[in-house]
Structures are given as C-alpha cells and as structure tokens.
Amino acid sequence: METKKIEKMRGALRGEITIPADKSISHRSVLFSALGKGKTHVKNFLEAADCLSSAACMRALGADVERVGEGEYIINGCGLRGLKEPSIVLDAGNSGTTLRLSMGMLAGQPFLTTFMGDASLSRRPMGRVIKPLAQMGANIRGREGDKLLPITILPKHTPLQAIQYDSPVASAQVKSAILLAGLYADGDTTVRELYVSRDHSERMLSAFGAKLKREGSAVTISPAEELVSPEEIIVPGDISSAAFWLVAGSVIEGSDLLLKNVGVNPTRTGILDVLFDMGAKLELLDARVSGGEPVADIHVQAHGLKGVYFGAEIIPRLVDEIPIIAVAALFAEGDTVIEGAGELRVKETDRLSAILTALNALAPGSVEERGDGLIIHGGRPLKHAKVDSYDDHRMAMALSVAGAAGAGADIEKPSCVRISYPSFYEELERLSR
Ligand code: S3P
Numbered sequence: 001m002e003t004k005k006i007e008k009m010r011g012a013l014r015g016e017i018t019i020p021a022d023k024s025i026s027h028r029s030v031l032f033s034a035l036g037k038g039k040t041h042v043k044n045f046l047e048a049a050d051c052l053s054s055a056a057c058m059r060a061l062g063a064d065v066e067r068v069g070e071g072e073y074i075i076n077g078c079g080l081r082g083l084k085e086p087s088i089v090l091d092a093g094n095s096g097t098t099l100r101l102s103m104g105m106l107a108g109q110p111f112l113t114t115f116m117g118d119a120s121l122s123r124r125p126m127g128r129v130i131k132p133l134a135q136m137g138a139n140i141r142g143r144e145g146d147k148l149l150p151i152t153i154l155p156k157h158t159p160l161q162a163i164q165y166d167s168p169v170a171s172a173q174v175k176s177a178i179l180l181a182g183l184y185a186d187g188d189t190t191v192r193e194l195y196v197s198r199d200h201s202e203r204m205l206s207a208f209g210a211k212l213k214r215e216g217s218a219v220t221i222s223p224a225e226e227l228v229s230p231e232e233i234i235v236p237g238d239i240s241s242a243a244f245w246l247v248a249g250s251v252i253e254g255s256d257l258l259l260k261n262v263g264v265n266p267t268r269t270g271i272l273d274v275l276f277d278m279g280a281k282l283e284l285l286d287a288r289v290s291g292g293e294p295v296a297d298i299h300v301q302a303h304g305l306k307g308v309y310f311g312a313e314i315i316p317r318l319v320d321e322i323p324i325i326a327v328a329a330l331f332a333e334g335d336t337v338i339e340g341a342g343e344l345r346v347k348e349t350d351r352l353s354a355i356l357t358a359l360n361a362l363a364p365g366s367v368e369e370r371g372d373g374l375i376i377h378g379g380r381p382l383k384h385a386k387v388d389s390y391d392d393h394r395m396a397m398a399l400s401v402a403g404a405a406g407a408g409a410d411i412e413k414p415s416c417v418r419i420s421y422p423s424f425y426e427e428l429e430r431l432s433r
Helices: 023-035 049-060 096-106 127-135 172-182 200-207 239-251 270-278 312-317 319-330 342-346 351-362 393-405 414-419 424-432
Strands: 003-006 014-018 037-043 064-069 072-078 113-116 140-142 148-153 164-166 189-192 212-215 218-221 232-234 256-263 281-290 293-301 335-338 367-370 373-377 385-388 409-412
Touching: 003 393, 014 424, 023 037, 023 049, 023 072, 023 096, 023 172, 023 200, 023 232, 049 064, 049 096, 049 414, 096 113, 096 127, 096 148, 096 172, 127 140, 127 172, 172 189, 172 200, 172 218, 200 212, 239 256, 239 270, 239 281, 239 293, 239 319, 239 393, 270 281, 270 312, 270 319, 312 319, 319 335, 319 342, 319 351, 319 373, 319 393, 342 351, 351 367, 351 373, 351 385, 351 393, 393 409, 393 414, 393 424, 414 424
Parallel strands: 014 256, 037 232, 164 189, 385 409
Antiparallel strands: 003 409, 037 072, 064 072, 113 148, 140 148, 189 218, 212 218, 256 293, 281 293, 335 373, 367 373
16 A cells, blocks of 8 residues: 655754645636636646546636646636536546536536546535525436435526525535525525635635625525636635644744745634643734735744643634644643544545544543543654544645654554645655755
C-alpha cells in the first residue's frame, strides 16, 4: 500500500505560505458561470480534483470552460435555460459540492441527467437534497430508496414549486441546492437553517443578479429569467487549507508563519474563534474585501495551547476543520470537548471514527468518542505510527501535521490531498528545510 513518510519536524516552521484557492468558492465560480449568461473570467480557481470534477460536469452540460492560464479560466455560460442534456453519465468524483449543487441546478431542467461518483461519494446521503427538491416537484431517482448514487434527475417541463424549507441540517450544500432550484420556481423559495452555514452561494448568486433576502437564519430567493455574469470572479485562499498551517504554526515550537490571502468570511472562521480560545497567537493583517468575500493575511506564532469546549452552534463555521482542531487539542494542555458534530459521520469518511482511531494510534489513550462528539486529552506522549487517511484529504493533512509536530507518522493512502491541496506535501517539505 502507498504510504507517505512524515518526519518529525527538526526545527520551527518559518516563512510565507500562499494559501491555495477556496474549494467552495471555486466550485461555485464554475457552476454559476455555466448557468449564467455571458463570459466569466475566473482567477485563482483551485485546480484540485474536486473543482475539476465541477468543471468537467459543466462542460458536459454545454458550458465552454476554457483554461487560459494557471488557475485561470474563461467560462462561457449557457444561461439559466440553455444547459444541454449531457450525452454521458456525469462523474462527480469525490465531490459532494459538485453533486449536491448540480442537483439543484438540474432539478428544473427539461432533460435527463445521471450522476455517478467514487466509492466515498456513493456512500454519502443524498436524500437530504432529494427530499426538498422532490417537494418542489423534481423527479429524482437513486439507489436505496432514492438516497444514494447513482442518481438520475428526470426531465421537468413545468416550473418547480416554491417552498419554505426548514432544513434539519445546517448544510451549505443542501441550502445551495434549494436556492439554485428556486431560480426555476413559481414563487419565492425560503430555506431556514438552525445555524447559518457558509454563505458563498448567496454572495455569488447576488453578484450574478439573483434576488436574495436574508432574515436571521433564513434566506429567500426569487425566481429569475436569467443570471448575468459579473465578468470576473477572483477566488480567495481557503481557510480550510490554511487551517493546517494555523495549527502546525501554533504547536511546533518557535514557528512564525505568514499565511497570505486567506478568505475570512465570518461563516467560515470558527477555527479562528476556537484557536483564539485555546490561546493561539494569531493576528489578522491587511483585512480587505476581494470579489465580494472578506480576505486577510494571517500571522501565526507558536504558543502554548489549552483545551476548550465547543458545540453544535459553531460546528457549521468549522465543520471541515475538526480533524485539524483535534490535532491542536492533542498538543494542548487539558481536555478539549467537542459536541454536536454528527455531520462529521457523513463526510468523505466518518471523521469522528477516523480521528478516534488515528489519533489514538499516534498518542495512545488521547481520544474518546462521546455520542456525536469527542473528548481529547491533551499532552499525552506521541509515538511514530502508521495511520490510515481513509482516503480522506483532510484526515491525511491533519495526520501529517500531527506526525510533523509529534514523532513522525506513516500516512496510508496519502494521495487524496489532490482533492483540495495538491501541493500540501511539497509545502510541508519546503517549510521543514
Ligand atoms: C461545502 C459545505 C460543507 C463542507 C464541504 C463544502 C460547500 O458541507 O463540509 O466541504 O461548499 O457548500 P455540508 O453542506 O454537507 O455541511
């Protein structure tokens, strides 16, 4: 089996890191540009496997997605009613965002589309999107009672029905799918969440001229005749990728890192709140707005951390960062308690169980599972161990940081980092020199 040897870091991490482009925003840039009318010049698009799945699906639906430089694309959109029936089964790969948002885009189209995906995506629940879309009148069929891939979206020749939907999960993918379908509805569609999930779709759809209104945790979209390209989208860096360096820089003694161009949309910055609570030494510099999204550089200096508690209300703001926060907790003094994190069970792998197994291999007796949460006992001795990424990109990177800051690690199935951060291992090696 392929393994990646992560050496214990000999010295501090120092220097600048340009953070790769935001995955969520890159997906949306290509999906919405395909759906809009006119040409969109996307700059700093994340050329990682997940976003390339979105690009390939949009090409198969008739959009002209042309790569004109590194991370630079010109997309000639089809318009809201101009997508074409694909002649192939669309492959969403490992990407829940590609699949769930596309289902919303296609629910009201007068043609048939079938989706497939990789083994991980084929296990993930799609009923959470199919159910509200079916309430809107969409006709979607899938395996195991219309819950799993492969999924077929049948042609729809009449407008979808507008709904008011109380989402049982705070999920930006579910919310975005309903909002996209709402563009094709016969009236205003509202999605209400218990806690507000990332709002990149709302921001970008507004830039394309869609009419959206937010009231508390509810967002309403009006049907539209057309979406019009904003001509240019500049994608900021991904705080979910910066997260690995925020933690590595905090726990590896003497480190001093400047993370350049990090998206700091308040619906994504839960990790900053938690690290501040843990005592991390972070500084946001040059706060600015780029392409409708808040951006900053983040200066991180190593500093002793202490355990914290956090629960359900902050989870949507740090949902992808829990593996690396768990690693931070290993190096902290005292216990960290995480509650209300059941959503982690339906990510690329069951991340609660993956964290439990892998961190206990690296620091025996450190992690306990409690319901849909974890208790992490910080400060236990670390040893070198072989650990499985479960083919989950964020697990592979979190475990690499644990190994680098601890006693080394052999990561099984390491190449999944291509999903969101293809240059991660090179960056780690560059910083350790
Ligand atoms: C995403 C939403 C989140 C997140 C995923 C990306 C998005 O998923 O975990 O990595 O781009 O909308 P959920 O909507 O399932 O919470």
